[in-house]
Amino acid sequence: MPGYLLRCLLAAIVPGTAAQPVDLPRLAAAMRAVITDQRTLAAQEQVRLPFVRNQVLAMLVNGRLADEQTVQRLLNLAQVHFFHPRFLVGILPDTPALAEKVLGDPVVAAAQTVYFIHPSDQAQLIVLVNDDGQTPPAAVLGAVQAQLGSAPMFAGRSVTTPTALHDAYIEAVTAQMTNRPRPGETVSFYQDQGALQLFDAANELKLTNALAQGNSVMAQEAFVALFNQASQNWSPTARFDLPMANLISQILKADYHKNRQVNTALVQQLLAAPSFSVLYALLRQTGHALTAAAPAPVVKDNGAELQTYIAAHASDPTLSLVDVANHFNLSVPYASRHIKEITGMTFTTYVQDIRMERIQTALETTDIPIKDIVTANGYYDVANFTRKFKKLLGVTPGQYRQLHKKPASAADDGLVS
Numbered sequence: 001m002p003g004y005l006l007r008c009l010l011a012a013i014v015p016g017t018a019a020q021p022v023d024l025p026r027l028a029a030a031m032r033a034v035i036t037d038q039r040t041l042a043a044q045e046q047v048r049l050p051f052v053r054n055q056v057l058a059m060l061v062n063g064r065l066a067d068e069q070t071v072q073r074l075l076n077l078a079q080v081h082f083f084h085p086r087f088l089v090g091i092l093p094d095t096p097a098l099a100e101k102v103l104g105d106p107v108v109a110a111a112q113t114v115y116f117i118h119p120s121d122q123a124q125l126i127v128l129v130n131d132d133g134q135t136p137p138a139a140v141l142g143a144v145q146a147q148l149g150s151a152p153m154f155a156g157r158s159v160t161t162p163t164a165l166h167d168a169y170i171e172a173v174t175a176q177m178t179n180r181p182r183p184g185e186t187v188s189f190y191q192d193q194g195a196l197q198l199f200d201a202a203n204e205l206k207l208t209n210a211l212a213q214g215n216s217v218m219a220q221e222a223f224v225a226l227f228n229q230a231s232q233n234w235s236p237t238a239r240f241d242l243p244m245a246n247l248i249s250q251i252l253k254a255d256y257h258k259n260r261q262v263n264t265a266l267v268q269q270l271l272a273a274p275s276f277s278v279l280y281a282l283l284r285q286t287g288h289a290l291t292a293a294a295p296a297p298v299v300k301d302n303g304a305e306l307q308t309y310i311a312a313h314a315s316d317p318t319l320s321l322v323d324v325a326n327h328f329n330l331s332v333p334y335a336s337r338h339i340k341e342i343t344g345m346t347f348t349t350y351v352q353d354i355r356m357e358r359i360q361t362a363l364e365t366t367d368i369p370i371k372d373i374v375t376a377n378g379y380y381d382v383a384n385f386t387r388k389f390k391k392l393l394g395v396t397p398g399q400y401r402q403l404h405k406k407p408a409s410a411a412d413d414g415l416v417s
């Protein structure tokens with residue numbers, strides 16, 4: 001806010017403030033400048049927001065976001081709000097005609113919100129629906145599909161929490177591999193509840209337990225039995241290849257739970273598998289890798305490197321523990337423990353501490369507008385940050401600047417309190 005306009009406003013609302021002679025042309029010019037600045041900022045945010053939203057939602061369905069705190073922080077950053085209890089995930093093959101949907105705003109109605117997600121590493125459009133659960137899933141997704149084109153949509157079962165979206169996504173991917181839509185069918189669901197169940201419950205439980213426990217021998221025995229049954233029961237006229245769908249989904253979910261993200265490279269290989277023998281080899285190799293004994297971690301004194309990397313990327317609003325772990329070739333749990341050991345803080349607290357220190361320093365030593373300081377240090381929601389800042393320090397950023405500004409600096413024209 002221009003200084004002249006600020007002084008006029010203060011004189012009008014703060015008792016004891018010296019009255020300012022009103023120069024109407026100058027006041028009008030100052031107000032026009034404020035309006036122009038706000039329009040420019042709004043335009044910049046409108047351009048940037050769709051890309052941030054797409055990135056955050058892609059990370060969510062891919063499973064890269066696991067803990068509730070990180071999920072909520074990034075959803076707030078992307079201005080994504082889930083108001084309803086049910087989530088549906090559908091997949092369509094991406095086409096140039098659908099590409100513009102990536103940058104479009106969500107479709108908001110009273111009972112549902114529809115988001116469009118374009119993963120950068122796969123040629124597909126993911127449709128994410130958050131709704132009240134009062135309408136059958138097939139009708140909800142069918143209505144969306146009708147607006148997008150003629151290709152059938154593949155969908156997973158509904159889930160009730162954002163952190164379970166990756167399960168629905170994996171099931172939708174599995175449906176792509178195993179379902180054969182009927183002519184004219186618009187949405188093909190993973191394991192349609194009305195279809196005949198052909199599962200070997202005992203070996204499925206055996207495989208689930210073996211993958212979770214890292215028992216390679218038991219996992220391979222159960223896998224071979226399940227795959228043989230699935231391939232023998234396969235019929236080219238069947239609407240759903242349920243046993244194979246269930247087996248593929250089990251392997252993909254086990255891989256996710258070990259690596260904390262959907263293995264998109266494996267998904268692409270499975271989708272492209274030309275025969276049962278290739279599919280068998282891919283799934284068996286994955287099962288073996290999931291149950292192989294993990295090599296003892298190489299203990300390395302990389303504490304300084306970790307801290308340097310986090311400090312260098314702390315201003316990135318999407319920085320996550322997964323990013324740090326991947327950069328240093330560590331598992332996420334090990335990276336979490338290691339950061340706590342070398343810093344005395346959790347990863348989230350350590351990043352927040354770095355950002356807060358930088359923001360406080362900028363408030364004390366510069367005249368940069370507070371919004372610019374906050375957004376340059378990893379926060380897009382200034383109002384939410386102001387509440388957090390006041391909770392931690394007892395004052396708003398504007399009040400903090402008034403109390404701690406170094407005498408040599410001029411008054412801040414960008415005051416926000």
